[in-house]
Amino acid sequence: MARIVGIDLGTTNSLVAYMKDGQPCVVPDRNGRTIVPSVVALTDNGLIVGDSAKEHLTRNPERTVYSVKRFMGKGLADVQNELAYFPYHVTETGGVIRIRLGQKSYSPPQVSAMILKELKLRAEASLGESITKAVITVPAYFNDSQRQATKDAGLIAGLEVLRIINEPTAASLAYGLQQKTQGTIAVYDFGGGTFDISILKLKDGIFEVLATSGDTHLGGDDLDRVLVDLFIGDIRDRYGIDVGRYPDHMQTVRLEAERAKIRLSDELKTEITIELPEDKGLFTRELTRDQLESLVVGIIERTLAPCRIALKDAGLTPTDIDEVVLVGGSTRMPLVRQRVEALFGKQPHCHLNPDEVVALGAAVQADILSGGTTDMLLLDVTPLSLGIETMGGVMSSLIRRNTTIPASAKEMFTTYVDGQTGVDIHILQGERELVKDNRSLARFRLKVPPLPAGIPRIEVTFLIDANGILNVTATDMRTGQSQSIEVKPSYGLSDTEVERMIEDSFKFAAEDVNARKLIEARLDAEALLKTTNKSLVDAGHLISQEEAHSIRATLAQLSNATGGTDPRAIRTRMTELEQTAKHLNVVMLDHSLKKSLQGKKVSEVS
Amino acid sequence: MGHIPCSFSLMDNHQSSSHPDTRRQLQMARSMCWHCQSEVTGEYFCDRCVKVQPVSKETDYFTCLGFPRRLMLDPQKLEAKFYELSRTFHPDFYQTKSADEQTISLSNAAVLNTAYRTLRAPIQRAEYLLALETGSVKDIRTSPPADLFEEILELQDTLEEYRASDRDSDQGHRLRSTLKTEQEALERRKHEMEAQLQQLFADWDQLQDAGEATSLARVERDRILKQMRDLLSNRTYVNNIVNDLAATIA
């Protein structure tokens, strides 16, 4: 079977991992970095992703998308009150959010697909083979629409998503593989955008989730916002400037807020410096860990309620938990660790790399699916109750939250009126009594043969598969015939729309690849220009005039080519320069070798 | 929109006094492999083509987990069996198999999970067994214990009064402590009923183990089932009130 990779598609950071000789490992880029910032920027040369896109956050804020995960499977109304924090333009079409980038609009799955493609390319470059299958992680508390949106993103990126797995449970797989422990563990996953808590029983290679809870809108981003508000308030008071009117400076403030927060995990006090708009100079202030903690303690305490609910649902008390495993960058905050320790009454386990452990676990799950690992099995649960609308706008629960998946429920439907030919069914997810307080997942119309009222008997099966995604089928009990159902998702792309996006992504793939090649060629060319120039300065006097001349000419040609848009032209000029400067480099090497030897002698003498 | 709730759709409706294990063997022996059409003699897989077989729609949850219809099951053994069967049916292990096998594994795993969830909790297990044995498809309706009816009506009034009162006032405090006492009393009552149920569970298992088909045994069987039904419905009722009370005064 073709290799399956594991992907952690995070709010802030994404990673790809695979299984190598029975051990999961994360794929690094050429510079050894394993993390791809989940940022997509539209530049003059096309779309870029990751570290290079992150640089555009302050340069080009309206065209740089970050934290797109917060919009997955959502409608505009769901995110209305946080839109002010995002510099890019967000609208809605057909119940799906669209993000404006230049002339085009992209749905969140499309933007996520760009990140996934970057990870796919990275894995392909590192492993030297084409990658078409993946396991992708999602927050455990993601609802059906959010999971579906993640699956769509995979499809658009040209990946067959063999499994969607929950981030905390993925982490538990990596933890279990490493620790080989048995017992009951709690995985506390506090990342950039989401919070999850999962309680699992580990026994004989089975990872049985007992309960899970969380908040898909609670993470490091929210902590940063508190600091952003503090700083812009300060700047307004001191300088009378409304930073909110300058999207680029807002991003500077946001990034500095995050950096300050991170520094305060190790230090007790830190200095903040922010460049002000309109050349008003620098804003500086001091921030102590105490100040930060008193500002964010409320947010951190919001993670405790889901922990208590999960414990209760699992029928356990804190003392029943043998180990608390910390996952996610935000668990590096001392205050978070303190609160977790206080709740569970024991020191949490923090020997795992909180950034990588989810991707590593996804790789383990990928290996299970491909038949490599056979002794481990994850039994996960559905985080939210699933039900249908009944008379009076009330939700009737069919599958309760924390039910082990795959899970199914059957429901018999009939008619009230003679000759009625359809029954409308509205599927919901959530814990509240009333339809309006729960999440609408989808609607569909059940076709019924025209018969006297009460005679038709249509059995509908609601099946939540191992991805936590709902599948609906119906059977006419009188004829035994099954009926295909077209479910219209309430918040999400329709199948046809996903198909179109996949096509688009292939259509633009050539364009995208070119843009990517151009960026890479430029970066490489710039590096070459720099070192050659340096060699000329250092060793130019050791070569002939003509030689130096022709090197300069080629240098100019390369630098010209980097201004163009043809990556091949750049690469050709680079090869040319490498040839022309070969001798110079030899001389240069010789020269520096001699110098270092001389240096040695001197030091030996003295 | 109308729907008929149907909670035990996988239920085996025909009554049988024979041991469920031997019955399953018969069922399996009668069935044909969906793939190679040969007779399936293995438990979950076709011996000839080694394809996984769908769990029959008629299989009840006890049979599904390989346990007799008893009410005092060892939770450790139940769990071990659940884990073993999860390793047999879980979709994770069918990713490289055909689409048909994947579908079967998915629905088998779903049935297995429902079976385990139902049998793992003693109360739910008993409710399920009751439905199996009495052939009733309906959920057991909850009803207040007859002797508690007056008390519960009064309690309802106090609850309403408390909800309307200012929680921090003297009256609020007084009502709260009344409710608290009431909650404790009801909880004691609940535990009593659970102890009685426990006894009935033991009686049931004993009767089944004896396996006599006398008319006396039939009378005893009906007595146990009837008492169990009443107790279960009363217990659920009291349990709901206790939860309600706990939530209100928390």
Ligand SMILES: Nc1ncnc2c1ncn2[C@@H]1O[C@H](COP(=O)(O)OP(=O)(O)OP(=O)(O)O)[C@@H](O)[C@H]1O
């Ligand atoms: N030392 C630190 N102290 C405090 N916060 C930190 C530290 N290091 C990283 N963070 C925060 O952790 C968050 C990123 O964590 P992580 O990479 O686990 O998130 P993610 O996986 O992208 O998000 P999610 O899982 O919510 O989708 C950011 O908000 C970052 O500011």
Ligand SMILES: [Mg+2]
């Ligand atoms: Mg994460």
